Structures are given as C-alpha cells and as structure tokens.
Amino acid sequence: MKQINLYETIFKRKSMRRYDLTPLNKNTLAEISAYMRTLKPIDDNITTEMKILSQKDVKNLPTLKAPHYIAVFSENKEGYLTNAGFMLQQMDLFFSANDIGSCWIGMTKPTEKTLSTSKLEFVILLAFGKPIEIESLYRESTSEFNRKSLEQISNITNANELLEPAGLAPSSGNNQPWFFTGGDGIIHAYCVKSITIMYKRMHMIDMGIAMCHLWIAAKHFGKKVEFINDIAAQNNPPEGYYYIVSLNVK
Ligand SMILES: Cc1cc2nc3c(=O)[nH]c(=O)nc-3n(C[C@H](O)[C@H](O)[C@H](O)COP(=O)(O)O)c2cc1C
Structure with a gap:
C-alpha cells in the first residue's frame, strides 16, 4: 500500500456501499492490521480494541454486504463514543487513500458469538473492501459533498x-x-x-x-x-x- 495523505483524502472520500466480495489478500490485511495499531485516540485513558471481522461475524446484512468489517470495542467512559469515532475515521481515510472502499455501519452489529470475544462494549462497525468500480470510490470536487x-x-x-x-x-x-x-x-x-x-x-x-x-x-x-x-x-x-x-x- 502506498503511503498516505489523509488530509487530501478528506476532500474526495465517500461512503462505498457496493463491494467486490472477494476477500482482500493476506498482505493487504496484514498492512491494515498494522495501521490499525497506530491510530491516535482523543483520550489515551480509554481502552479500545479493534477487530477485523468477515461477513459471517456480522448480523442482518440485507443491503450492505462487504468482505470485511472493522468492529470497535471500548471501555464505557466519559467521551468513549467520540473517541471511537475519532479513531475509526483514521481508518476510513486510510482505506480511501489506498483505493479501498469503506462505509460506517450503525444499523447492525456483530453476532453474539463475536461480541463475546471482547470484554469491552461494542461501539460501531466500518465495512471495507474492494469497490466494484474504482471510479465510484472518489468525489471529484467538494461540490459533490x-x-x-x-x-x-x-x-x-x-x-x-x-x-x-x-x-x-x-x-x-x-x-x-x-x-x-x-x-x-x-x-x-x-x-x-x-x-x-x-x-x-x-x-x-x-x-x-x-x-x-x-x-x-x-x-x-x-x-x-x-x-x-x-x-x-x-x-x-x-x-x-x-x-x-x-x-x-x-
Ligand atoms: C456513525 C455512522 C453510522 C452510519 N451508518 C450507516 C448505515 O448503517 N448504513 C449506511 O448505508 N450508511 C451509514 N452511514 C454512512 C452515512 O450515511 C454517510 O456517511 C453520509 O450519508 C455522508 O455521505 P458520505 O460518507 O458519502 O460523504 C453511517 C455513517 C456514520 C458516520
């Protein structure tokens, strides 16, 4: 994956809802996991955990099916939801900067089995994967926002x-x-x-x-x-x- 300019990505990113369901290769997933470990929090006193999930680990996905998801779990403390949003947006921009589509998902959650793998509270999901058409990944100007x-x-x-x-x-x-x-x-x-x-x-x-x-x-x-x-x-x-x-x- 190329090095990233998250700032530039802010002006062209968009949510991706149609994915090529082929899983990303192992190297790419390893690079994603490595970047996930570098995310900055707003408050480093809040313990968080991020897991990469596949479709079978997520409940009820009638419309938005992706090959992978990141689930964020957090300690329930003052400011924890904002802290989780702050951290996971770094991933949303990282994906976009690397030609990978992503979309926040608030309408569903991981299966009970997956939820039980963390001691922390589940917060939110981010779907990700290869877009069906690469052209659909970016906006051409801010007027499209x-x-x-x-x-x-x-x-x-x-x-x-x-x-x-x-x-x-x-x-x-x-x-x-x-x-x-x-x-x-x-x-x-x-x-x-x-x-x-x-x-x-x-x-x-x-x-x-x-x-x-x-x-x-x-x-x-x-x-x-x-x-x-x-x-x-x-x-x-x-x-x-x-x-x-x-x-x-x-
Ligand atoms: C916390 C959060 C939850 C969201 N949940 C969903 C969702 O369940 N399904 C969906 O299709 N989009 C979801 N979205 C994506 C928003 O609809 C989208 O970000 C917004 O319409 C702006 O469009 P853009 O991301 O393309 O700029 C969610 C976004 C956020 C930040």
Whole structure:
C-alpha cells in the first residue's frame, strides 16, 4: 500500500456501499492490521480494541454486504463514543487513500458469538473492501459533498481551512450534528441535542469523526494540537447544543 495523505483524502472520500466480495489478500490485511495499531485516540485513558471481522461475524446484512468489517470495542467512559469515532475515521481515510472502499455501519452489529470475544462494549462497525468500480470510490470536487455551509456549522470567521475539512466529515444519516465556536487558537465543538438515545449515541460518534478531520487539517497546517476540556465553553453552549471537547490549535 502506498503511503498516505489523509488530509487530501478528506476532500474526495465517500461512503462505498457496493463491494467486490472477494476477500482482500493476506498482505493487504496484514498492512491494515498494522495501521490499525497506530491510530491516535482523543483520550489515551480509554481502552479500545479493534477487530477485523468477515461477513459471517456480522448480523442482518440485507443491503450492505462487504468482505470485511472493522468492529470497535471500548471501555464505557466519559467521551468513549467520540473517541471511537475519532479513531475509526483514521481508518476510513486510510482505506480511501489506498483505493479501498469503506462505509460506517450503525444499523447492525456483530453476532453474539463475536461480541463475546471482547470484554469491552461494542461501539460501531466500518465495512471495507474492494469497490466494484474504482471510479465510484472518489468525489471529484467538494461540490459533490452534500453538506451544510460553513455559516451553518460555525460562527468562527477566520478558520475556514480547519472548518471546511470538519464540515466534510461523514455522519450517520448525514445529520452533521456539529457546531464550532471559538477562534484565535481554540475551537470548541458542540453537538445538537438529540431526541432519542440511539441518535445521541450516533451523534457522539459523528462528533469524533468531525474532530478527526479538524485534527488532521490542523496538523497539515503545521499547528500543535491538543484536546482539552474548557469549562467556560462547556457552560456556554449555543442554544440546542451540548459541549463535547475543545481543540487547542497553536
Ligand atoms: C456513525 C455512522 C453510522 C452510519 N451508518 C450507516 C448505515 O448503517 N448504513 C449506511 O448505508 N450508511 C451509514 N452511514 C454512512 C452515512 O450515511 C454517510 O456517511 C453520509 O450519508 C455522508 O455521505 P458520505 O460518507 O458519502 O460523504 C453511517 C455513517 C456514520 C458516520
């Protein structure tokens, strides 16, 4: 596999739902496993585990059949869903950068037998495999992304180079539950309040995905980045939103 530029991949990736069901070869799977061990968390105090599964290890797949899946398991701790989203999005971009298709799957889960192989809580799946047509793997321009405008996702006016990649992040049902405030070296991330527990869970994963894009963009522009919990930002959420985390960008 080629070396990766995750930043560039942000501007062309898309979800892949039609796969060549032939399994990837052993070398490719070994390289994927090796990369999986290098993923960065938001919070390294949260224990996580990732497993590569095949179709037989996953329940009810009427529409989205892929040769492989990554299942993320995590310790259930403050911020664990966002942390898992952050980590697994690094894999989504890694796949795309290497001409492998992938798609987040929130609608199903591993079989009971597979679930019992981890002591940690199952969080989410990412399907992956060779696309049926390689052309269908990428978008040609950002105009092909169906996303909210920057004004809809933030009131920061001088950080478009970070906010645009965050806004291109995939999210469950393309809901884009994020809003960003701050500026001058700090970005506070908020999540829209959800009606159901299921939505809330998915939105927290989505927030980690957007934070991953923000973090990759900040690093791309040579910034020193650090995740922090900002009490003032936490106590002042925009109406209808709640606080997730802040990114110090210096
Ligand atoms: C947490 C999460 C769960 C998702 N679950 C599903 C799913 O169950 N089935 C599906 O077809 N797509 C699923 N998606 C993919 C989204 O529908 C997709 O990312 C969104 O529509 C934006 O499109 P794009 O990824 O092509 O940019 C999920 C995405 C996320 C982030």
